[in-house]
Amino acid sequence: MLYREAGQFKTSYAADQAIFPIVQDRWFVFALLLFAFLVVPFIADEYWLQAVIIPFLVFSMAAIGLNLLTGYAGQLSLGTGAFMAVGAYATYKLITAFPDLNVIVAFLIAGVIAAGVGFVFGVPSLRIKGFYLAVATLAAQFFLSWIFNKVPWFYNYSPSGTITMPPRTIFGVMVTGPEATAEVRYLVALTLVAVLALAAKNIVRGRIGRSWMAIRDMDIAAEIIGFRPMHTKLAAFAVSSFYCGVAGAMMLALWLGSAETEAFDINVSFQVLFMVIIGGLGSILGSFLGAAFITLVPVFLTNAPQLFGIAMATDTQKHLEVMIFGGLIVYILIVEPHGFARLWQIAKEKLRIWPFPH
Amino acid sequence: MELLNAVFIAPFVDMWEFPAFFVEVVITGLLTGVMYSLVALGFVLIFKASGVFNFAQGAMVLFAALTLVGLIEKGVPIWLALILTMVVMIALAFAVERLMLRPLVNQDHIILFMATIGLTFFLEGFGETLWGSNVKRLDIGIPNASFEIHGVLLHQFDLFAAATGAVLVAGLAIFFHKTPVGRALRAVADDHQAAMSVGISLKTIWIIVWSVAGIVAMVAGIMWGAKSGVQFSLSLIALKALPVLILGGFTSVPGAIVGGLIIGVGEKVAEIYWGPLVGGAIENWFAYMLALAFLLFRPQGLFGERIIERV
Amino acid sequence: MAGSERFNGDVILDVNNISLAFGGVKALQNISFDVRAGEVRAIIGPNGAGKSSMLNVINGFYHPQDGEITYKGKTRKQMRSHEAAAQGIARTFQNIALFKGMTTLDNIMTGRNLKMRVNLFLQALHIGPARREEMEHRAFVEGVIDFLEIQAIRKTTVGRLPYGLQKRVELGRALAAEPDLLLLDEPMAGMNTEEKEDMCRFILDVNDEFGTTIVLIEHDMSVVMDISDRVVVLDYGRKIADGSPDEVRANKQVIDAYLGVAHD
Numbered sequence: 001m002l003y004r005e006a007g008q009f010k011t012s013y014a015a016d017q018a019i020f021p022i023v024q025d026r027w028f029v030f031a032l033l034l035f036a037f038l039v040v041p042f043i044a045d046e047y048w049l050q051a052v053i054i055p056f057l058v059f060s061m062a063a064i065g066l067n068l069l070t071g072y073a074g075q076l077s078l079g080t081g082a083f084m085a086v087g088a089y090a091t092y093k094l095i096t097a098f099p100d101l102n103v104i105v106a107f108l109i110a111g112v113i114a115a116g117v118g119f120v121f122g123v124p125s126l127r128i129k130g131f132y133l134a135v136a137t138l139a140a141q142f143f144l145s146w147i148f149n150k151v152p153w154f155y156n157y158s159p160s161g162t163i164t165m166p167p168r169t170i171f172g173v174m175v176t177g178p179e180a181t182a183e184v185r186y187l188v189a190l191t192l193v194a195v196l197a198l199a200a201k202n203i204v205r206g207r208i209g210r211s212w213m214a215i216r217d218m219d220i221a222a223e224i225i226g227f228r229p230m231h232t233k234l235a236a237f238a239v240s241s242f243y244c245g246v247a248g249a250m251m252l253a254l255w256l257g258s259a260e261t262e263a264f265d266i267n268v269s270f271q272v273l274f275m276v277i278i279g280g281l282g283s284i285l286g287s288f289l290g291a292a293f294i295t296l297v298p299v300f301l302t303n304a305p306q307l308f309g310i311a312m313a314t315d316t317q318k319h320l321e322v323m324i325f326g327g328l329i330v331y332i333l334i335v336e337p338h339g340f341a342r343l344w345q346i347a348k349e350k351l352r353i354w355p356f357p358h
Numbered sequence: 359m360e361l362l363n364a365v366f367i368a369p370f371v372d373m374w375e376f377p378a379f380f381v382e383v384v385i386t387g388l389l390t391g392v393m394y395s396l397v398a399l400g401f402v403l404i405f406k407a408s409g410v411f412n413f414a415q416g417a418m419v420l421f422a423a424l425t426l427v428g429l430i431e432k433g434v435p436i437w438l439a440l441i442l443t444m445v446v447m448i449a450l451a452f453a454v455e456r457l458m459l460r461p462l463v464n465q466d467h468i469i470l471f472m473a474t475i476g477l478t479f480f481l482e483g484f485g486e487t488l489w490g491s492n493v494k495r496l497d498i499g500i501p502n503a504s505f506e507i508h509g510v511l512l513h514q515f516d517l518f519a520a521a522t523g524a525v526l527v528a529g530l531a532i533f534f535h536k537t538p539v540g541r542a543l544r545a546v547a548d549d550h551q552a553a554m555s556v557g558i559s560l561k562t563i564w565i566i567v568w569s570v571a572g573i574v575a576m577v578a579g580i581m582w583g584a585k586s587g588v589q590f591s592l593s594l595i596a597l598k599a600l601p602v603l604i605l606g607g608f609t610s611v612p613g614a615i616v617g618g619l620i621i622g623v624g625e626k627v628a629e630i631y632w633g634p635l636v637g638g639a640i641e642n643w644f645a646y647m648l649a650l651a652f653l654l655f656r657p658q659g660l661f662g663e664r665i666i667e668r669v
Numbered sequence: 670m671a672g673s674e675r676f677n678g679d680v681i682l683d684v685n686n687i688s689l690a691f692g693g694v695k696a697l698q699n700i701s702f703d704v705r706a707g708e709v710r711a712i713i714g715p716n717g718a719g720k721s722s723m724l725n726v727i728n729g730f731y732h733p734q735d736g737e738i739t740y741k742g743k744t745r746k747q748m749r750s751h752e753a754a755a756q757g758i759a760r761t762f763q764n765i766a767l768f769k770g771m772t773t774l775d776n777i778m779t780g781r782n783l784k785m786r787v788n789l790f791l792q793a794l795h796i797g798p799a800r801r802e803e804m805e806h807r808a809f810v811e812g813v814i815d816f817l818e819i820q821a822i823r824k825t826t827v828g829r830l831p832y833g834l835q836k837r838v839e840l841g842r843a844l845a846a847e848p849d850l851l852l853l854d855e856p857m858a859g860m861n862t863e864e865k866e867d868m869c870r871f872i873l874d875v876n877d878e879f880g881t882t883i884v885l886i887e888h889d890m891s892v893v894m895d896i897s898d899r900v901v902v903l904d905y906g907r908k909i910a911d912g913s914p915d916e917v918r919a920n921k922q923v924i925d926a927y928l929g930v931a932h933d
Contacts, residue, residue: 012804013804013807013808013811014800014804017803017807076468124650124653124654127653127654128653128654130467130468131411131467131471131608132604132653134600135600135601135604135646135649135650135653136649136650136653138597138600138646139643139646139647139649139650142642142643142646143643143646143647145642145643146639146640146642146643149639150636150637150639202799206799206803207778207782207785207803210771210775210778210779210782211779211782213768213770213771213775214768214771214779216768216770217767217768217769217770217771218766218767218768218769220730220766221762221766221767221768222768222779223749223750223751224728224729224730224750224751224753224754224760224766225751225754225759225779225780225782225842225846226751226754226755226782226783226846227751227779227782228751266597270475273472273475274472274475277469277472282770315490315491316487319483319484319486319487319491320483320487321483322479322480322482322483322486323479323480323482323483323484323487324483325476325479325480325483326476326477326478326479326480326481326482326483327476327480328476329472329473329475329476329479330457330458330473330476330477330480333462333465333469333472333473333476334458334461334462334473337462337465337466337469
């Protein structure tokens with residue numbers, strides 16, 4: 001009754017292919033964005049912003065990046081952390097070398113640099129697939145981690161090996177550095193995510209997205225249709241790494257403030273992969289859902305014992321978290337291998353015919 | 359010029375001038391390689407029989423080692439602890455088959471792969487919840503005296519590990535080729551449908567295979583644990599086993615061995631002779647880069663089968 | 670593409686002494702035949718005769734050890750499959766090679782891929798040229814969908830469709846590329862009589878309206894006799910007959926091959 005499409009006729013192909021063809025969806029997303037931009041900064045406290053919401057945005061960006069590569073183009077990658085590192089270190093070098101450079105521009109340039117690196121490490125995908133490709137991306141992960149550790153130029157010869165984002169402003173408002181408020185950082189991150197997510201959605205529903213999905217589903221047939229595997233796969237690596245690079249830049253500049261190579265290690269790669277699998281491969285919405293889930297679960301697990309009045313050593317808690325995490329992943333894969341995005345779709349289908357059961 | 363000399367000449371001169379040291383390095387590498395091979399063996403077993411890429415192999419190594427050490431610390435005599443740990447690993451195989459493999463039986467390989475990653479986390483967390491996460495010493499009475507032959511320093515322990523590895527591999531080879539169960543395993547590895555049509559129960563085979571892999575993991579865990587202590591980083595060895603598999607081919611037992619040895623030696627030699635040039639820690643990525651190079655020129659590994667796709 | 674006549678006489682595809690072997694197995698031995706622009710050419714023969722291999726050679730998926738192919742006047746030993754596609758060759762597959770994770774509409778849109786030019790950046794913004802191009806091609810694809818009468822399943826994921834409809838979608842994808850040469854590998858396999866009649870109708874319409882040259886592999890003799898202009902018969906990788914349907918039907922070697930008379 002609420003979610004009916006009756007009376008909504010699409011009179012042009014453009015309307016039919018809109019991102020949110022159903023009017024109720026459009027209103028919902030619009031309201032959500034308004035809420036996110038105008039209400040959240042005022043009601044969310046520092047802890048929530050810093051520990052939950054901003055990381056959610058950072059990881060959403062990374063999850064979108066990985067989803068483009070693994071979900072849409074079918075190229076399994078375990079190197080997400082490394083590409084995020086490229087973005088972060090590139091941003092750091094750019095900002096420290098060009099003090100007048102606008103921060104957002106720095107992010108985007110860092111993303112392009114990450115895209116270049118992704119392009120290079122994507123070359124093996126032309127000859128190898130599946131798990132073998134995963135190993136190649138692992139090579140990228142470990143090698144890049146090592147380079148950022150060993151070559152002091154990357155961290156401006158700082159003795160601790162840590163990179164710290166210097167304070168920068170946009171339109172006079174402090175955006176990075178210790179003075180920047182969580183609200184401001186949140187808004188910047190939100191803007192970036194909203195814009196780039198829209199761009200990603202546009203890309204996947206167009207020619208390039210289709211070429212990726214064709215290569216994913218049946219690459220031999222795709223080649224016979226005329227898709228060039230090399231261009232398609234390398235484009236996937238490049239675009240995906242761009243997103244991961246921006247995510248890494250955001251992680252450094254808007255979330256953590258400073259970082260060492262450990263912040264971008266293999267665990268991050270696995271985390272983002274989980275987000276993408278649990279959220280739903282091949283779905284932009286899924287990237288968000290997965291990121292939300294993986295960001296919230298540890299927070300919940302950390303705070304739950306207090307809620308239930310149980311005292312637990314932090315050690316045991318951490319181990320339990322890992323255990324529950326692993327168990328949840330297996331469980332979700334069994335229940336719905338296509339992730340939360342599919343569950344959402346099913347829910348919407350049911351909603352359309354509510355209150356009838358079918 | 360200086361650089362070229364350092365990279366292409368000096369290390370080889372070094373090797374030539376101090377052969378005893380070089381042999382030591384190679385032997386150390388070989389022995390590390392044996393241990394990689396043990397872990398890779400578990401992978402190959404499971405992959406051959408069920409097509410599942412068991413990322414949790416490393417976690418199984420850790421879990422087995424943790425259980426063994428935990429039991430020993432509680433005062434259980436070693437021989438009993440060994441048996442109990444084996445029982446635990448077999449029980450684990452049952453659980454994995456029932457709770458994970460069966461529900462996911464027709465899914466994409468990547469889903470199964472992801473599930474094994476989930477299993478990895480679960481086993482790590484579970485093991486550490488049960489037994490704690492401090493580094494533990496594992497002492498099962500393997501002698502560790504060292505002695506010299508022709509100026510080359512050797513450790514008894516390493517030789518023991520190599521011997522164990524050899525025995526295990528020989529045992530597995532006999533198992534695969536001479537027993538009916540082994541034959542059934544090879545049938546399943548070849549063609550699930552055909553195997554089922556001659557009455558081989560997939561479920562039984564999978565339980566057997568995962569149990570054997572679990573026991574192999576236990577042996578690997580004992581070796582690694584006795585050498586460097588039982589700790590979380592054991593499970594990272596699983597990651598190192600991947601390049602081994604690339605070199606050796608995912609479905610080949612001899613491949614896992616040869617691959618392990620090559621990686622072990624390659625890593626060690628690279629670290630000792632070229633590591634100092636770039637500040638060390640080459641071991642972190644050398645194996646992967648080697649695997650990558652292999653992938654580009656021979657995607658199926660040394661012993662694997664060529665992948666042929668039909669339209 | 671109005672204005673093309675049937676049988677304008679020019680040879681659009683010339684296959685010359687093609688030999689193809691896989692290891693020790695000789696799939697094709699010294700095959701030569703030609704295809705004239707605008708005709709419907711059937712390739713028939715018992716199972717294992719090498720028919721699919723022949724198609725695979727034509728569109729660049731297999732590379733022959735010997736021989737050459739002259740297409741649209743250019744002779745070459747082999748080409749990559751995406752080059753073949755760029756040259757106006759499209760095809761369907763014996764075992765349906767649709768992109769099972771995508772909808773019917775998206776699958777057919779992939780057929781338009783080679784005609785789409787707008788770059789990544791503009792696509793990301795989805796404005797101006799990107800939007801226009803997408804809509805243009807959508808309009809064309811809707812034409813193909815109309816033609817094949819599959820409007821109802823536009824938004825269905827292809828993996829869920831019944832076999833007969835999947836074959837039709839696959840034809841749609843090939844047509845979307847506006848090919849000059851259409852290769853059909855057993856387009857009627859697994860269909861009932863009604864579906865076969867529909868498919869025949871579509872194939873003939875394509876040939877009539879657009880003048881597309883068609884090479885098809887087919888087992889159903891009545892279909893072959895009805896719709897083809899000329900027929901090539903293969904057996905054990907060799908060509909044993911070449912001519913009009915009537916000529917071929919009466920050829921003793923062909924009859925022997927089908928009835929399984931022993932070969933030396």
